[in-house]
Amino acid sequence: MRTLVFDGRTGAAGDMICAALIAAGADPDVLAPVSDALPVRYAVGEVEKNGIRATTVDVLVDDDGPTETCEDSSHRCDHESSHGHEHDHDSGHEHDHVHDSEVAGSDNPAEGAGVHRSYPQVVDLVESMGLVPAVEATALDAFKLLGRAEASVHGTDLDETHFHEVGADDAIADIVGAALLLADLDPDRVVTTPVATGGGTVEMSHGTYPVPAPATTEIAARTGFRIVGGPIERELLTPTGAAILGAIADGVDTVPDLSVERAGYGAGDADFERHPNVLRALVGDGGDPGSDDDREQRDADHAHGDHSTDGSLVHDDIAVLETNLDDAAPEVLGGLQETLSRAGARDVTIVPTTMKKSRPGHLVKVICKPADAEAVAERLARETGTLGVRQSGASHRWIADRDFETAKIRVDEAVHEVNVKVASTTDGSVYDVSGEYDDAAAVAEATGLSIRGVLRRAEAQVRERIAEE
Structure with missing residues (x-):
């Protein structure tokens, strides 16, 4: 089994995940659909972090290109981190975005650039990119995790959730880019060891919050991987990084038994004195998922998250x-x-x-x-x-997926309609068929039949129709 392992002990952010995937063998040319859809380009380069040579990925926008930003800067909250990978929480932490791959003055980092979109707008944009279904599903899974986390933290509805930093061009480029690069590597399984969140506090527009940030914590609660505090007093795991890992990876306690084919390192922007700011990715044969009990538990963990779509509610x-x-x-x-x-x-x-x-x-x-x-x-x-x-x-x-079908009840040459509710799981498996009482009562009144009799006939008709499909 070809397995991709993320070593979560150094934290994770969107650009680090993209860089680690490229360092592990993914072809950066597959990122073209993002550059075609957004006014950005990817700059791939190399940098040394505490003696480790690592790959960098910067999302850049041309100086002459559109750089629309959020009108209300106070909304920069809960999205990206002072980890130095992506965005600050209005904290004034330094951003060190110049890597070996950049030519000073020729491009600008796309942090916060472009339209700041709502969750439905992000979904529409991703669906318009013409991605293969598996890539599109991975990207949308990550955005749904982010959206549900933000909705839960702020007490809003998912469709009303407005991504500020995370809805900007560079964050979309990180998430969709990670999905494209993962598909190019095409592992049989993806796992991550417990992911370091860092420590201390982070300044956001709503105040000072402990690390991990609220959205990151919410995502961790909805996914199948574990988090661990430390090892330094800086934010190491961003909401975008958590959402990508949550959408693609199973959690494991340690690096599994693996015959390593390739090891790659994806660098973040910040420099820490004794902590290499890099995310390691390992690709190789092994990483067997374990016993049937282990698989059942992992499936249960994923069903708890938002990205499970096979037979769940x-x-x-x-x-x-x-x-x-x-x-x-x-x-x-x-x-x-x-x-x-x-x-x-x-x-x-x-x-x-x-x-x-x-x-x-x-x-x-x-x-x-x-x-x-x-x-x-x-x-x-x-x-x-x-x-x-x-x-x-x-x-x-x-809740169930719910659809309505119309049953036609013929009595004495007259045809009466009864709406029937069909309940199913997300894979389309129907588990309940129930006629609408008010419709059945009206038919019973008009025909002299019993309400129970009308309901039975309507439900049987819809069940037969479903069985024939």
Whole structure:
């Protein structure tokens, strides 16, 4: 088994991963689709880091090319690091971007250049590049990890997530570039040892945060590799680096048994006194994934992350709101489903309970999108008079892919339609077929059939149709 191993003990960033892949044998010419789609070019060179000769990759924009930047610089947060690889967190750390491959004054680093895009805009751009399906899927997996991390940290919806630094041209070039280079190497398996995050703190527009940054921490929680603090007091693992590794690599404790064909080093920009700022990549035969139990555990780990698409349910970011009521009129409770739905609620549950002094009351639980939480909480307070609405710790749920099909029920030469909900996993495996009650009730009223009978006929018709496909 041809295996690619990243040695995570030195941290990782997008440019370091690209450089390490080239140093391990990937052909930089495969990066052309990115240069064709964006006003950037890749400069590949070499540098010495603490006695180690390493490959560098800089994403450059021509001096005369478009260099649109984010109008609000205060948004530079949680995206790239003072590690010296990609971007700062408004921290004033030095950027040392001149490598042996550059000619001073001829090009500018593309840090933050170009349009700062929303998550859907990034997806549209990647899909417009004409990449082969495997490369496109890898890049989109990484961006989805980033998007979900940002949405979770900031309490927003994925489709409303706006990438600032990470949505700029250079970050897109790093992520798509890594996907292209990986496909060129074409390993059977990719693994990473525990990845060093560094330590200390990092300054962002929202304040001072400990390393790893919030988005990096969130990505690590959603993926199958481990992180470890240190070995220096600087940020070593960036959100972009974490997202790329999360999209492509399984986590392992140590470098596996490997017959090494090639070792390569990808350099970051910063220089550390006793810590070589390089990411090592090893390619060789070996790295057997282990026993069936090991494979099952790894599959479970990946199913926990956002990049699993084989037979799983769909990851859906949510907020869960709750309040206890001891004096709400039945008419108010009965109307909450409609009024809260208009404010953005996806589901409303009212549970009878016992409150203080053994008084009867109700627990109201509401599921909504994170972006709608404030509006739903306000509407809940206004409708019920509650003095407080709490948001519980749930951040997401797993839901089915849902489609609707129409069943046609013929009774006495008349044809009646019933909508039928079809629930499936992400690989298209159908596991539930359920007719819509209101449609069935209307048909039952018009025909004299029982509601249960109408539902059975509609569901059987759709099941037969699916079985024939």
